Amino acid sequence: RKEVEQDPGPFNVPEGATVAFNCTYSNSASQSFFWYRQDCRKEPKLLMSVYSSGNEDGRFTAQLNRASQYISLLIRDSKLSDSATYLCGLSGSARQLTFGSGTQLTVLP
Amino acid sequence: EAGVAQSPRYKIIEKRQSVAFWCNPISGHATLYWYQQILGQGPKLLIQFQNNGVVDDSQLPKDRFSAERLKGVDSTLKIQPAKLEDSAVYLCASSSIAGGPVETQYFGPGTRLLVL
Numbered sequence: 001r002k003e004v005e006q007d008p009g010p011f012n013v014p015e016g017a018t019v020a021f022n023c024t025y026s027n028s029a030s031q032s033f034f035w036y037r038q039d040c041r042k043e044p045k046l047l048m049s050v051y052s053s054g055n056e057d058g059r060f061t062a063q064l065n066r067a068s069q070y071i072s073l074l075i076r077d078s079k080l081s082d083s084a085t086y087l088c089g090l091s092g093s094a095r096q097l098t099f100g101s102g103t104q105l106t107v108l109p
Numbered sequence: 110e111a112g113v114a115q116s117p118r119y120k121i122i123e124k125r126q127s128v129a130f131w132c133n134p135i136s137g138h139a140t141l142y143w144y145q146q147i148l149g150q151g152p153k154l155l156i157q158f159q160n161n162g163v164v165d166d167s168q169l170p171k172d173r174f175s176a177e178r179l180k181g182v183d184s185t186l187k188i189q190p191a192k193l194e195d196s197a198v199y200l201c202a203s204s205s206i207a208g209g210p211v212e213t214q215y216f217g218p219g220t221r222l223l224v225l
Binding site for chain 2: 046049102
């Protein structure tokens with residue numbers, strides 16, 4: 001079993017739709033969780049950190065479920081500019097990031 | 110604030126040749142990471158430095174890959190000799206020691222390597 005698993009997609013959604021991604025992890029000792037966005041042929045950029053209490057940043061909401069060992073990302077009112085690959089990452093005490101393979105999102109006009 | 114700098118941006122070599130990549134982290138960032146990202150996959154950590162010391166190199170193929178960060182600032186990653194399967198984007202990232210539970214890693218633009 002991979003340490004971090006994501007549905008690769010692609011997710012093709014119309015503008016204005018709500019879309020959700022999940023990411024499961026196997027290491028229960030993982031301490032910090034993140035969602036990164038990666039545009040085609042670009043470097044990953046931090047979208048948001050994920051806290052146990054959940055957090056929201058505008059149209060984006062991230063949740064952590066430690067009991068079931070998954071994190072989620074919800075995007076509301078999708079924009080064309082949200083088209084990208086979304087990587088989940090997690091780290092332990094050494095602060096090294098382990099990434100999933102990413103979920104590809106395309107928002108259609 | 111200047112971001113993480115990497116060079117070259119692209120490199121094409123033949124198998125069995127050598128190649129080196131350079132990274133200059135964000136000023137003041139003590140921790141530096143090298144990742145390998147193969148097409149269709151997420152970045153995979155190769156090596157982590159804390160200042161000029163190696164924290165983790167367990168996933169670095171040491172028979173052909175080497176990395177150094179001699180003065181605790183910039184770093185080089187070398188492959189010698191290269192294999193076809195080394196074709197990937199090599200990403201450098203850096204982070205500061207903020208002391209909190211959540212530490213942001215900032216990525217450079219990457220070096221895209223093609224081995225023929």
